[in-house]
Amino acid sequence: MASRNASHSDDDVRADAKAPRRERGRARVAALLEGAGAEFAEKGFDAATMTAIAARAGASIGSLYQFFPTKDVLADALLEAYLATLMEGLGQLREAAPTLDVATLAHRLTRALVAFRAAHPAFAPLVETPGRSLPAVVGVRERIRAEIAAVLRAKAPGMKAAEAQVRAAVVQQLMKAAVAIQSEASFAHRGAVIDDLERVMMRYLDETFGDPGAGASRGKR
Structure with a gap:
């Protein structure tokens, strides 16, 4: 069965996936995905095995x-x-943004990622595995950036699409910076740095929405 862990062409892989039709099947798939998440998180994509994933899910390898x-x-x-x-x-943040x-x-935004x-x-591990080209990975950053742009335009409906894309890219980088510093488990001042990134985000959004003076006063809270 080891060969089934290897990559295949789209013709003999993607079309064979089975979608569950009953509640029992959906529960089984949910358990398998949870087991896969635990295995990938612990071992990474390459070292994870289908056998170990099935075991984590309490399922047979055949069921997987x-x-x-x-x-x-x-x-x-x-x-x-x-x-x-x-x-x-x-999307929920986009809906709430106007208020x-x-x-x-x-x-x-700073803490979302x-x-x-x-x-x-x-x-x-799934997104950043070198050499992987899973369909879901393609355009991940673009999809996230597009949704951030939608959040900004919901807050400022008059913002042009091109400006929203530029602003969203900056916001996305600040969000990623918060993720990066949070991942440094040995750094004792992670919380303080993320707080500072939030203040940077607030001042940038103040400028984005045309209220450059508000950030200074709110930054004192």
Whole structure:
């Protein structure tokens, strides 16, 4: 069965994935994805095995292959599930953005990816594995940036699309900086740095939304 962990062409992999039709099957798939997430988070994509994933899920290897014929298909499905969760969270922020003050919006944006990565530790290994080209990975950054741009335009409806893309790229980099510093477990001052990044985010959003003086006063809170 080891060969089934290897990559295959799209013709003999993607079309074989089985979607569950009954509640029992959906529960089984959820358990398999949870097991895969734990295995990928602990060992990374390359070292993870289908046998270990099935064991974590309390399922037979046959049951795993019934729904996910290869490790690539399984990883792809898991990453798509993670992205759906992230997009849903950003979508909720987009809906709330018109009613949020800049300080609150800055807080939620700065910490959105930190919270998401903490809740989904397998996300980074799947996205950042060298040499992988899973369909779900393609355009991940662009998808996230587009949703951030939508958040900004929801707050400032008059903002042009091109400007929103530029502003979203800056916001995205600040969000990623918060993730990067949070990952430095040996650094004792992570919280203080993320607080400072939030203040930087707030001042940038103040300028973005045309209220450059507000950041100074809110920064004292």
